[in-house]
Amino acid sequence: MTALGLLILRLGIGLILAAHGAQKLFGVWGGPGMAKWAQSVQRLRIRPATPWAWVAALSEFGGGLLLAFGLLSPLGSLAIIGAMLVAIATVHLAKGFWVSKGGFEFNLSLIAGAAALAFTGPGSYSLDKALGIHLPEPVSLIVGTIALIVGVTVTLASRSPQADTKTQTA
Numbered sequence: 279m280t281a282l283g284l285l286i287l288r289l290g291i292g293l294i295l296a297a298h299g300a301q302k303l304f305g306v307w308g309g310p311g312m313a314k315w316a317q318s319v320q321r322l323r324i325r326p327a328t329p330w331a332w333v334a335a336l337s338e339f340g341g342g343l344l345l346a347f348g349l350l351s352p353l354g355s356l357a358i359i360g361a362m363l364v365a366i367a368t369v370h371l372a373k374g375f376w377v378s379k380g381g382f383e384f385n386l387s388l389i390a391g392a393a394a395l396a397f398t399g400p401g402s403y404s405l406d407k408a409l410g411i412h413l414p415e416p417v418s419l420i421v422g423t424i425a426l427i428v429g430v431t432v433t434l435a436s437r438s439p440q441a442d443t444k445t446q447t448a
Contacts, residue, residue, distance in 0.1 A: 348404020
């Protein structure tokens with residue numbers, strides 16, 4: 279039963295994030311597509327906007343798929359956690375906790391689920407299990423967490439101190 283529970287959790291979180299990333303990458307399901315997503319990242323004052331927009335979109339899409347399929351665990355979880363931490367810091371934190379006010383409640387829920395899966399592993403119903411892939415523990419989690427911290431820190435440090443008036447709309 280534990281393996282089924284892990285599968286349900288992986289599919290839920292992973293596919294939600296993959297779909298969210300697909301909105302950014304491909305403009306599907308009412309999403310912006312990459313050109314408009316890069317403009318949004320520019321408005322968030324993250325510089326240079328286009329490369330960071332790709333990192334965010336691929337972290338959500340690729341991380342979501344890795345998590346959903348249980349492949350290369352814990353890398354998908356770490357990609358999701360990084361994307362959600364940046365989203366919280368740049369968009370949701372100032373709006374408080376509750377998602378009904380644009381806050382970080384939902385992002386934090388995704389982080390908690392992804393973190394739990396990073397520690398437990400993907401379970402028996404996963405591509406890692408089917409393909410015999412087992413990244414070294416705890417090294418992959420420790421190195422991945424360090425990379426996550428560095429990536430989030432560099433992303434947030436790349437923010438310009440004030441909004442670019444050229445990209446603001448009247």
